[in-house]
Amino acid sequence: MPTRLKDVAARAGVSIKTVSNVVNGFVHVAPDTRARVQAAIDALGYVPNPAARRLRGGGSGVIALAVPDLRSPYFAELAGLIVRAAEWRGWTVLIEQTDGRDLGAGLRRHSIDGLILSPVGIDSTAVCADGLPTVLLGERTVDGPADHVAVDGAAAAADATRHLLRLGHRRVAAIGAPDHPSTVIRAQRLAGFCAALADSGFPADPALIVPVSGMHLADGAAAMAQLLDQAGQPPDAVFCFTDPLALGAIRTCAERGLDVPGDIAIIGFDGIEEGRFSTPSLSTIAPDTERIAQFAVDLLAERLGGGPAATAPPREICVDHRLVARESTLGRSY
Template sequence: MAITLHDVARLAGVSIKTVSNVINDYPHIRPATRKKVEAAIDELGYQPNLSARSLRSGRSGVISLLIPDLRNAYFAELADAVMRAARAKGLSVIIEQMPGGKKEELEILRGPRMQLVDGILYSVLALGEEDAHHLDNAMPMVLLGDRIFNGPKDHVTMQNTEGARAATDHLLSLGRRRVAALGAHPGEVVGSAGLRLDGYQQALAERGVEYDASLVIPVISWHRKDGAEAMRAFLTKGVPFDGLVAFNDSMALGAMRVMQEAGLRIPDDVAVIGFDDIDETRYSIPSLSTIDPSKDQIAETAVDLLLERIEHPDSHAPARDLATEFHIVQRESSAI
């Protein structure tokens, strides 16, 4: 038979109401009483009825994380950081992958599963500034990424332009003057690729190095395969280069493999730096220099903002745009 509140109350020698207050973390409970109830819960193995609690409180204790692609190591590690940050706040996380395309993202946002959660962390991929009105609803939501700024919801992002500028300047400071940029999306202005290309160009200008479009390497997407294929095609053109800024680590790792197969020495012939500081960068040969965008800070900030909106649904505080810190992690791929 299932263990009930009555069983816990009888073992602890308190009322059912007191047990309920302890389970729901009511603040005005004497420590000794709380300890007795928690001991009884542990001894009996009592499991609260979360469905009933949700009906009473109007909250499920669950949030949703919408991300583009778990195959991308950055998003997998971000998801892990979000789950840890949420767990510390007593929340559970449902992860939903978005297959790509504006229509699909809107269908997921409006789908029935989103009505089962207390709030949404949404890493925007296909929607842009012109689509911000689709998010103007009562659902607590925090946006992640770089597609929508100054929108109707709180927004947490990394410093894409500043980080890419620092990465490029890092290679230029080593004396490299033919620095290639891997990961461009031609024509993109808003979005990580456009922002990081802007940072790359800013660093060149600040160092007095002329921008050379032949050193910008476009890709379709940001996976390791794309980095490898783009670098293989780039090498066939015979464009001289002595540095490489990859707009994410996965592409950098794919590109390094191709360069090494072609006989290029890293960092002797080509110094390389990526972006995201995914775990594998520590163990590649050579280990990969990168930009650490503070994934844990992104996750913790986003969860805190979302929980604040959940707990104060009637708040009319304006939406906030916050950018986290970053720093350069120098490893063997750009060693002096």
Template sequence: MPPGLKDVAQRAGVSIKTVSNVVNGYVHVAPNTRARVQEAIAELGYRPNVAARQLRGGRSGVIALALPELRSPYFAELAGSIVQAAELRNWTVLVDQTDGAAERERGLVARLRRHLIDGLIFSPLALAGQELTPDTSGVPMVLLGERVWHGPADHVAIDNTAAAAEAVQHLCDLGRRRIAAVGAQDAPTAVTARQRLAGYQAALAAAGRDGDPALVAHVKEFHRADGAAAMARLLDLGDPPDAVFCFNDLLAIGAIRTLLDRGYAVPGDVAVVGFDDIEEGQFSTPTLTTVSPGVDRIARTAVELLAERLDASARDNVRMVLPPREVRVDHRLVVRESTLGRLASRRA
């Protein structure tokens, strides 16, 4: 058995309460007594049971993070940023993958009460509205992504439509005339794809361009192979595009592979823009122009909102009374070689 407070107290010749005061940092302990207790702690190798202390205070120090797909670089980088933000508060993060499946998402929300979880950060794809109300005895939740707006919990997201429009406007400003979109989806849950398609269409309209439906390529998933296949279909058109806006960076990287394989120069023949600013895009050939959604800011904001809910509940028991908050995080367009070329992008 590891040494406990009683063992330290016996070794130091003091009461268990005195040992507890030293361990918890209370100032009203005589210096010589504190020194004896600290010496006994070092000799015995005593370590405070942080988990038990947190449970006595009504907290486990553990939060859950549920994401659709951990192999996606965007979600992997988001998970890493959330873990880093949580570590600053001495929280442990349990990570789960839902695959964007309704049953997995529903089961996740329903089973929280069986775990010692202080809160949940959740990026749903299938569920919406009241389906996301957790039956967890008041466990607070922060939602990420585009699936739910003005829902039952605090929500952090970017303005996808505005961000997509800015990306397409960049291509228009470069004088590109036939701008394609890669990433359209028809599924009811494909909210991200619909918002980015809306931004693409809005930017073309603002530039006085007539959108050609043939230049909108649908995909099943947002993966590299889907982008490569969609780009091949676009190049087989009688009048192929001279620019492509891809709804995420993986689609863009796949599209660039097809362009290079077919003998097209990027950006000389076809300019390419992605979305998400994953690390891979900084090292692709050419480097990828993309929309940065501010993953670190999303992570910090989500953790801060969760912490505020926990602090409010501990203070006033008003966790479920405070209205849900909507927080939009700023995005930015990161211009690189895939639209400006190597020399121009370096000057930019």
């Protein structure tokens, strides 16, 4: 017979209600109790019954994940992690690619319980006003309209820039600056880049900041060519606002006969798996995507679970990032 809540409760020495609270991600459980229940779940192989949970909660058991572009390795990886976290709760995930378009009408065609949204180029206030429980992803904001799981984009960009400065680079360029006002994520990364340069006594040179319309390999390659073709001294290092931009920039350098990092050091932002296997391997800022996915699903579960969490003010969770230094800045001898 399948393992039941009462079996888990008996093994952990807690009530069935406590096990239910842990399974549903409610925060009001003591850490040691949560750990004991989770150990019992793992030991017994307990899997929530999605049909029973839908009957109890009256929901569809389907949530939506809306991201700007599934061609992006970062969003593809994040989507996989969110699907995995949702499956544990018995949820099905409907994935939408927004491409900057309004998705309100499209979502209403589906019977979904909640939404996880990366609102690049979208008015998230309008989406949240529709009444659908929503968790926003993206760079850190203040007083947002919904629960928000974020990375401090300005601080992360500053870390990348300081890494280049510590290696002795002084003409540091940026690829990926915003080309229109709504790109908040890129604006925050640009702010962190400029702040780190200013703090080190090397103000940003506007000629070395290249806006792009897209964030893909070809955009990075074209932006790097623009930097190399303009009059004046070329940069000795480049901070790219995504890893695909950085990989495209590395390709242009190779085509021009330039060594990375001997002639130009390059660092990206995303921590995608492809960066480990490029030549040279790519230095990057890696957000903790596993925690982003888990927090997003957990926050949505709390909103859908009723009780005080369902009506609490919007919460802001800032997830850690780390600097991963590889060959594209350190060279092959590191």
